[in-house]
Amino acid sequence: xxxxxxxxxxxxxxxxxSLIERCNLRCTYCMPExxxxxxxxxxxxxxxELIYIAKKFVEFGVKKIRLxxxxxLIKKNFASILDHLSQLPVSLHMTTNGVLLDKYFNDLxxxxxxxxxxxxxxxxxxRFGTITRRKNFARVYENIQEAIARGFKVKVNAxxxxxxxxxxxxxxxxxxxxNNLGIRFIEFMPFQGNKWDTTKKVSEEEVILKAxxxxxxxxxxxxxxxxxxxxxxxxxxxxxxxxxxxxxxxNPFCDTCNRLRLxxxxxMKNCLFSxxxxxxxxxxxxxxxxxxxxxxxxxxxxxxxxxxxxLSKSLSExxxxxxxxx
Ligand code: SF4
Numbered sequence: 478x479x480x481x482x483x484x485x486x487x488x489x490x491x492x493x494x495s496l497i498e499r500c501n502l503r504c505t506y507c508m509p510e511x512x513x514x515x516x517x518x519x520x521x522x523x524x525x526e527l528i529y530i531a532k533k534f535v536e537f538g539v540k541k542i543r544l545x546x547x548x549x550l551i552k553k554n555f556a557s558i559l560d561h562l563s564q565l566p567v568s569l570h571m572t573t574n575g576v577l578l579d580k581y582f583n584d585l586x587x588x589x590x591x592x593x594x595x596x597x598x599x600x601x602x603x604r605f606g607t608i609t610r611r612k613n614f615a616r617v618y619e620n621i622q623e624a625i626a627r628g629f630k631v632k633v634n635a636x637x638x639x640x641x642x643x644x645x646x647x648x649x650x651x652x653x654x655x656n657n658l659g660i661r662f663i664e665f666m667p668f669q670g671n672k673w674d675t676t677k678k679v680s681e682e683e684v685i686l687k688a689x690x691x692x693x694x695x696x697x698x699x700x701x702x703x704x705x706x707x708x709x710x711x712x713x714x715x716x717x718x719x720x721x722x723x724x725x726x727x728n729p730f731c732d733t734c735n736r737l738r739l740x741x742x743x744x745m746k747n748c749l750f751s752x753x754x755x756x757x758x759x760x761x762x763x764x765x766x767x768x769x770x771x772x773x774x775x776x777x778x779x780x781x782x783x784x785x786x787x788l789s790k791s792l793s794e795x796x797x798x799x800x801x802x803x
Pocket of ligand 1: 729730747782
């Protein structure tokens, strides 16, 4: 029985675990220009501690675990963590930048993790270099195609930034013509060090208008909004895949939120935007009981957006995105 129910009656059965803060890319909307300070390994959960805490959440009723980062695949003992988590009664998902996917397809298949969200914000190699500050476009693109060919359920996450990549919206949607792929356009969100400002957002309306003007209004089919969903999903008539918009800033979906987060340093966040974190790791290391802490954290969850009326506060009061894991 799930007991992770907050004061708004929302049941939390989805845990996002950040395995590591570091990443092999430097995406401008996620990683501060100056990077993040390197921290002592002892500040982070060991594999045993991570599995122990994950098991506690599963005992409370968590049914879905998503692995995130930084970049989860740069975690040295990723395969071992994955193997342990695959023995829990949960569906496993992962968000990755796709650079190292070719090294882990077999481990992922063996563990039954077949839901992959792969970040790719542009289909242009030069722009990839600009936004990630690295040169791995070809490898990421090939790994996306390989993942689809292997039968993984693939979604491509593209953060839209005005006057940077919003001219590629139609090209991304065109990828869904002959591919069983989900494109997820993510609204640019404010986090520490990512130079966010509200003028850089691309709204759901803008995306739909572009698609409708190009494909014809009647050819844009809206899918029903699923419970706990984050994306409003659409499909171009007769296209294999679909595209969705995740507009946390302009059109939040907090009413049916079922998500909790565990950071790589063992802190629990009941909301992406909440800066009120519960330190599970220190209590665990002091031999304390973390169950009451987990329940208290859920009870303290705000109605929406971490209780922030002005989201730009997240720029200063919240962590950098790379240390939350989305
Ligand atoms: S902003 Fe917070 S409450 Fe809203 S959907 Fe995201 S995590 Fe849930």
